[in-house]
């Protein structure tokens with residue numbers, strides 16, 4: 001759970017640092033951030049598990065820098081490391097691919113090992129995901145500037161991507177990296193709206209807050225905090241109530257709220273008690289749209305009608321939280337599905353970053369709210385489902401469908 005004062009990882013710009021083992025990734029991160037984030041060593045394969053470090057980087061704002069295990073790691077542990085590196089790639093909003101000046105020089109001289117096929121492959125992977133890439137030629141202190149410049153120009157000529165020269169030893173290139181990251185940042189990054197066209201300046205918005213055991217004592221959970229912040233920024237008039245105070249709140253108002261955003265558990269009650277003019281939506285549906293593909297999720301939820309007692313459903317949680325009583329993914333949704341399709345319906349659970357490569361055995365995937373993860377990562381999961389033709393939905397949308405309210409909920413555009 002996140003409190004008012006946290007800026008959680010899920011909202012930060014994720015910058016992934018990739019490159020061959022020993023290309024200088026960890027040294028670059030330490031020099032770039034002026035902090036000792038990662039261990040540096042001569043031995044190849046020093047960084048094994050990715051290191052995620054949250055920090056403020058001017059002028060990008062709140063970021064997470066990800067140091068990864070190098071690719072082309074041929075050690076026994078290589079494949080599991082590579083898996084984690086691939087995962088880091090899925091979370092990266094921007095990727096920096098490091099090529100050491102030594103490797104670049106070897107490639108230019110046609111030496112063994114000096115080829116760029118790994119980097120080129122990764123570049124292609126990122127391009128397919130629409131992830132902007134910056135190439136950085138590291139250890140630039142080892143060669144004359146003219147030689148390094150020829151290498152960066154050659155990289156840009158071949159790929160079309162920007163390339164800068166950096167050195168963790170001299171500190172060269174760090175400002176250039178900053179400037180280049182700002183340039184290649186997706187144009188609309190950070191501008192995605194939670195409430196979209198549902199409310200604008202001067203509109204009265206009523207929030208019906210959850211009162212269940214999942215609401216932490218003394219705090220608000222992040223989706224509510226973010227929604228309030230956004231509505232205030234839009235100059236809306238915001239009012240928050242608990243479900244039991246809804247009738248009283250409505251009675252004191254001179255005009256009905258333009259929009260009511262409710263905790264989905266109270267949806268039925270709020271729907272019955274709301275003024276006809278007020279548009280109704282839920283926090284979970286707003287965040288399904290904010291973090292994922294609401295169109296695909298809605299279609300996915302409707303495919304429930306085609307399930308039967310032999311169907312297979314995958315419930316995918318993004319983290320390994322300790323399940324609370326009445327946990328949505330472990331208890332609530334399975335119970336609702338089993339009530340309709342019987343005990344033979346097969347429901348598999350995966351949690352954390354365990355998300356199967358092959359999803360084709362499933363008739364439906366139900367993704368959690370992904371509160372701990374960024375949109376990029378959730379979209380990578382949705383993309384995998386789409387490519388394999390497997391319907392996918394998420395907790396908020398599926399519960400809305402199963403309780404018959406999905407078509408009564410307003411979705412932001």
Ligand SMILES: Nc1nc2c(ncn2[C@@H]2O[C@H](COP(=O)(O)OP(=O)(O)OP(=O)(O)O)[C@@H](O)[C@H]2O)c(=O)[nH]1
Nearest residue numbers: 021022023024025026027041042045046047070168
């Ligand atoms: N001359 C010079 N050496 C560097 C520079 N950056 C890194 N090195 C050296 O290159 C070696 C590898 O550096 P690391 O930062 O550990 O490289 P890495 O890519 O994180 O390596 P793995 O974690 O093993 O994949 C170390 O011996 C560093 O001292 C640099 O800018 N100039």
Ligand code: SF4
Nearest residue numbers: 319368369370371372
């Ligand atoms: S399982 Fe998903 S929705 Fe639940 S806490 Fe973890 S990331 Fe958030």
Ligand SMILES: [Mg+2]
Nearest residue numbers: 025026046047
């Ligand atoms: Mg390292």
